[in-house]
Amino acid sequence: MSAMSNSNWDRRSVLRAAAGLAALGPLAACGDNTGRSNGGGKGLTQYFHAYGExxxxxxxxxxxxxxxxxxxTTQWITSADFESKLFATLLTKNAPDLFEFHPQIQMIKSGQVEDLTDIINPVKDDFNPADIKSHTVDGKIYGVRMIDDPQFFFYRKSLLEKAGIEPxxxxxxxxxxxAKLTTGKVKGLYIGNDLHAVINPMIWSAGADTLNEKNEIAYHTDGVIEGIKKMRKLFTSGDLLLDAPTDYWDPSALNQGLCAIQFCGMWAMPQFQKTLGDDLGIFPFPKVTDDGKPSVYNGGWSMFVNAKGKNVDAAKEYVKWLWIDQKKYQEEWATSFGFHIPPRTSIAEAATKLKxxxxxxGVKLFNEFGHFDNIGWTQAMITALEDVFADSVRKNGNPEAALDKADKAVNRELKKLFG
Known part of the structure; x- marks a missing residue:
């Protein structure tokens, strides 16, 4: 993922749209679908969110x-609600032929996205296996990963040294x-305005997961409850930067000296380095419990073909041309603006800027501690855990009761999706 320039935007907000995807199935079926052609001279339209770089x-x-x-033709969507604009447009005759988004099982269940197995299979072994897995349902691959976006803590080395603190x-x-790094003007830590970016890392670092291999709840553990209680303590400590001018995806909180440590993504590394030079270090989300281990959330963006579009075959050919065949463009896209990890192993290994x-x-932390999206973890499930944080971290609710409530919502979704 990349920062958007002028809005209080985060990757989670992008996923909100998927809540509307359940409705998308029957509605989209009424859309204008005149079969498959090779573009019919009308050309193709693609949707991108406005990257900050x-x-x-x-x-x-x-x-x-x-x-x-x-x-x-490219629609470069600069509004804060890329996802709602995208999904609203998918229901109309102006729907894009291809668009970037994240793997979400509802898009597959509703027949919104095209199976791309045939164009990916010949180069499948060159993709990070976790990227293939996160886009696969019933052996079919939907969507081509364009960039991988690890997220970790960035910190000012000089401030930690001065306070006598190790990462x-x-x-x-x-x-x-x-606590030690919080002084008059500077808060010790910034993890985003709504705290949503650290929910999954906290679960993984507590030795748990969102769902297990059988698509059952895996986050409701003693370790996660312990983590939530610690997050509540942190939230009320006065050591956390709250209500920063921009959200966690933007490097300005650390760059402007509002905090000493900031959770952010590797995409912002060049901007951090430009401002802070060598006074910059990174570390993963630290372990929450004794049996937990550090974690790195891997966000990112993928290209999907609109299966209900008029130019499905032509769209697939373009996706194959750009995101499979044009390795030079793929490397440029991943490393010439912000820093992202190319999902193709051959490109990642050749990318001099990441060496x-x-x-x-960052690449080492990604390889050692990286966690990828689970395609079965839907927006309704994401929202259920955001509610847990709202209730038990922002307010003083009981984590056990909040998780029980989340379980009901998540199990409802799982039953809908997997029977």
């Missing part, structure tokens, strides 16, 4: 212009560090 819009349009088979390896140490210094350290 300069040059990204020009790059996507440059790639499209280089494609000779058919005209490709934290446990959540307790992180809380202690936040040394802090980017190489």
């Amino acid at each position: 300069a040059g990204t819009e020009q790059a996507i349009k440059k790639y499209a212009a280089a494609y000779k088979e058919t005209k490709v 934290p390896t446990t959540l307790d140490e992180l809380m202690e560090a936040a 040394s210094g802090l980017p190489a350290e």
Whole structure:
């Protein structure tokens, strides 16, 4: 994922749209679907959210212009609600032929996205296996991963040294560090305005997961309850930066000296380095319990073909051309604006910008501690755990009771999806 420029935007908000996807199935079936053609001279339309890094819009349009088979028009969506605009448009005759989003099982169940197994299979072994797995349902692959986006804590080395602190390896140490680093103008820690970005990392670092291999609840554990209680303590400590001018995805909280440690994504690394130079370190979300281990959430974006569109085959050909065949463009997209990890192993291994210094350290953390999206973890489930945080971290609710409530919502969804 990449920061959006002018809005209080985060990856979670993008997933909110998927709540509307259940309704999308029957509605979209009434849409204008005149079968499959090769573009019919009308060309293709693709939807992208507005990435925060300069040059990204020009790059996507440059790639499209280089494609000779058919005209490709890019809708660069700058509004804060990319996802609601996307899903509203998917219900109309102006629906895009292809669009970027995240793997979500409802899009497959509702027949919204095209099976891309045939274009991915020939190069499947060159993709990070976790990226293939997170896009696969019943042996079919939906969506081509464009970038992987690990998220971790960035910190000012000088501030930690001055306070005599080592980079934290446990959540307790992180809380202690936040307390020591909080001074008059500077808060010790920033984890985003709504705290949503750290929910999954906290679950993984407590030795739990969202769902298990059988698509059953795996987050309701003693370790997670312990983590929620610690997060509540942190939230009320006065050591957490709350209501920053921009959200966690934007590097400005740390860059402007509002905090000493900030949760953010590798996409912002060049901006951090430009401002802070070598006074910058990273560490994963630390372990929450003794039997937990550090975790790195891997966000990212994927390209999907609208299965209900008029130009399905032409859209697939373009996706194959750009996101499978054009390795030079794929490397540029991943490393020339923000830093992202190319999902293709051959490109990732050749990407010189990721080979040394802090980017190489980011890749190492990603490889060692990375967790990918579970395609069965839907927006309604995400919202259920956001409610747990709202109730038990922001307010003083009982974590056990809040998790019981979440279980009901999650089990309802699981029954709908998996019977």
